[in-house]
Amino acid sequence: MRRILRATIAVSLAGLAITFYLGSGGLQTLTTVEAKSLPGTATLSGTVDSSKPFQAGQVYIRNLDKQMLYMVYTSAGRFQAVNLFPGNYELSVRAKGLESDVQKLTLKAGENGPAKLSMRESGHDPSRNPDLEYRSFEEIYPPGPGLEVAKRTCIACHGPSFLSARAWNAEQWNAALDLMAGSGGTLGAMIQPKDLPPQDRETLLAYLVKNFGPGNKLRAVTVTREMPVEESKISKAMYIEYYLAKDPPGQGVNAAEYASLPGNFPWSKQKRVGQDVRFDPDGNVWLTDRGYPMRVVKLNPRTGERKDYVVPEPTNGIHDLAVDKNGMVWFGEHRGTSGTAVKHLNMLNPKTEKWEARYPLDPEGVLKSPQKWAQSIAIDSKGNVYVGWIGGGGLSRWDRETKKMTAYNTPGFNPSVYGVVADKNDNAWMAQWRDGKITKFDPKTSKFTQYAPPTQPALIRRLNVDSKNNIWFGIFSAGKLVKFDQAAEKMTEYTIPHENSQPYDVVEDSAGNIWIADAGQGGTLLKFNPRDQSFTYYPSPQRADKPKIQVTREGAVWYSPRSSQDYPGFGVLFPDMDKITTLAAYY
Numbered sequence: 033m034r035r036i037l038r039a040t041i042a043v044s045l046a047g048l049a050i051t052f053y054l055g056s057g058g059l060q061t062l063t064t065v066e067a068k069s070l071p072g073t074a075t076l077s078g079t080v081d082s083s084k085p086f087q088a089g090q091v092y093i094r095n096l097d098k099q100m101l102y103m104v105y106t107s108a109g110r111f112q113a114v115n116l117f118p119g120n121y122e123l124s125v126r127a128k129g130l131e132s133d134v135q136k137l138t139l140k141a142g143e144n145g146p147a148k149l150s151m152r153e154s155g156h157d158p159s160r161n162p163d164l165e166y167r168s169f170e171e172i173y174p175p176g177p178g179l180e181v182a183k184r185t186c187i188a189c190h191g192p193s194f195l196s197a198r199a200w201n202a203e204q205w206n207a208a209l210d211l212m213a214g215s216g217g218t219l220g221a222m223i224q225p226k227d228l229p230p231q232d233r234e235t236l237l238a239y240l241v242k243n244f245g246p247g248n249k250l251r252a253v254t255v256t257r258e259m260p261v262e263e264s265k266i267s268k269a270m271y272i273e274y275y276l277a278k279d280p281p282g283q284g285v286n287a288a289e290y291a292s293l294p295g296n297f298p299w300s301k302q303k304r305v306g307q308d309v310r311f312d313p314d315g316n317v318w319l320t321d322r323g324y325p326m327r328v329v330k331l332n333p334r335t336g337e338r339k340d341y342v343v344p345e346p347t348n349g350i351h352d353l354a355v356d357k358n359g360m361v362w363f364g365e366h367r368g369t370s371g372t373a374v375k376h377l378n379m380l381n382p383k384t385e386k387w388e389a390r391y392p393l394d395p396e397g398v399l400k401s402p403q404k405w406a407q408s409i410a411i412d413s414k415g416n417v418y419v420g421w422i423g424g425g426g427l428s429r430w431d432r433e434t435k436k437m438t439a440y441n442t443p444g445f446n447p448s449v450y451g452v453v454a455d456k457n458d459n460a461w462m463a464q465w466r467d468g469k470i471t472k473f474d475p476k477t478s479k480f481t482q483y484a485p486p487t488q489p490a491l492i493r494r495l496n497v498d499s500k501n502n503i504w505f506g507i508f509s510a511g512k513l514v515k516f517d518q519a520a521e522k523m524t525e526y527t528i529p530h531e532n533s534q535p536y537d538v539v540e541d542s543a544g545n546i547w548i549a550d551a552g553q554g555g556t557l558l559k560f561n562p563r564d565q566s567f568t569y570y571p572s573p574q575r576a577d578k579p580k581i582q583v584t585r586e587g588a589v590w591y592s593p594r595s596s597q598d599y600p601g602f603g604v605l606f607p608d609m610d611k612i613t614t615l616a617a618y619y
């Protein structure tokens with residue numbers, strides 16, 4: 033049997049690290065690996081033992097100075113992490129049902145370790161939310177007419193664990209139904225009048241109050257078939273998360289005018305909520321923060337430096353953002369406390385740090401729906417800006433040459449528009465998520481064309497364009513990945529082989545893999561390889577959905593852990609840490 037390694041010495045030579053493994057018998061192995069750390073950063077290696085066998089233990093390397101986390105997996109009980117900022121850390125590891133103590137350590141530039149960690153039985157599953165009880169669907173949802181209504185409305189969109197994680201009285205459930213049915217069930221509401229006639233609404237309300245009323249033990253639907261982890265495939269992966277700074281007393285979320293506002297997301301203990309990420313031309317990453325006051329946040333991933341920019345109207349809503357070729361940061365106003373206010377497209381100039389442009393998104397009042405929440409944003413190759421209306425059922429287009437905004441009502445049964453992207457021919461594509469269709473808008477003819485995947489009903493959230501101009505999207509409600517070949521007008525569906533799969537966003541990397549942000553089972557990243565049709569699961573550092581993913585040209589997958597309880601912020605998965613040449617993010 034091989035002896036346990038006693039020392040590891042790494043020598044960096046022009047980006048090539050040569051590692052000598054020394055056992056008691058002297059030099060045993062000479063391994064040349066590609067692993068290298070960027071100048072001035074630290075590497076950490078170590079070993080993990082445990083009272084029980086485990087696979088792909090998750091090693092948490094938490095930087096206390098910069099509010100950051102690095103996470104790598106163990107491979108045959110060993111781990112390595114590269115490109116760590118020198119400083120003060122906490123180190124721990126966990127695997128299913130196992131966890132270690134937390135060790136403090138200080139990392140200096142260059143090689144550190146080997147660290148030694150031991151896991152013991154923890155009695156809890158880290159993939160589960162400790163605040164919830166896990167039960168089967170049948171146990172949580174007793175049969176009855178109320179269940180049928182809940183299934184075709186709330187559960188279809190929110191998944192099976194949304195209603196059960198609440199304990200609301202009739203007034204609170206009624207308010208939720210009002211919110212979802214819109215004022216009078218108008219166009220653009222989440223629930224159309226025909227899906228919730230008054231009789232069904234009463235039945236549903238009674239069902240919700242009876243099963244998820246005051247005193248309800250908060251529950252989530254248990255997973256009977258877990259996603260398989262393939263240690264050998266993910267052993268070189270590394271996650272990094274950069275967290276949003278906590279606001280000091282009297283400032284930000286704690287300022288008098290915002291402190292009394294309800295958190296935008298009841299699940300978060302924090303009032304700051306990261307939502308969507310994008311890269312700028314200088315390698316920085318931008319994030320929208322949906323807490324009050326709403327902000328966009330700039331991260332320099334090379335240093336960990338973060339900077340907040342409060343938006344012009346800090347309670348009027350924010351969701352998605354986009355950065356144009358000149359580095360200008362754009363966003364459309366979503367849903368806030370000033371819910372009926374006019375929604376604008378806003379532009380931040382990061383050079384002057386000023387909001388320099390602001391355009392009403394529906395200047396002529398064209399949109400039919402009284403409920404107006406603008407959401408996703410896309411910029412085409414000429415710099416024209418598109419904003420979709422999830423509440424309002426429209427698409428707005430800002431023309432860069434004329435500076436004119438035009439709003440269009442989108443076709444369909446419920447035209448709520450979720451993701452928006454511009455394709456290689458400068459057409460805009462939308463996911464019309466309640467409608468189960470994707471829709472093309474041709475700006476030359478102002479014509480909309482809809483295409484439906486075979487699986488229906490289909491709730492579709494985000495969509496993306498690949499290098500060949502195919503459109504990819506997930507069916508959130510059915511766990512399917514779909515490719516739409518524009519030239520052949522052909523849909524191909526792939527079944528994601530996991531229970532409760534809820535694909536939120538999908539995007540191609542430069543090697544032709546499709547990355548999937550899957551909100552089912554707590555929220556994680558999956559890689560689909562279209563060549564052998566395999567799916568690989570990369571368990572994430574925290575349980576949280578990732579509504580938008582963006583891939584760098586080197587294949588790093590950026591996201592925001594949106595439903596994070598404790599750590600809202602930025603995140604990135606490097607599938608192969610040996611191949612990292614920069615921490616910066618470039619398209």
Ligand code: HEC
Pocket residue numbers: 182184185186187188189190208209211212222223297298367466
């Ligand atoms: C067509 C999809 C859809 C249906 C059907 C739907 N919702 Fe929603 N719901 C949404 C969206 C979208 C939001 C807004 C989330 C955001 O702002 O990002 C939302 C937000 C909410 C919120 C407020 C935010 C929160 O997380 O608490 C509640 C409460 C809610 N829904 C309850 C319900 C209930 C109860 C039903 C069933 C009667 C239902 N929804 C049906 C899509 C839907």
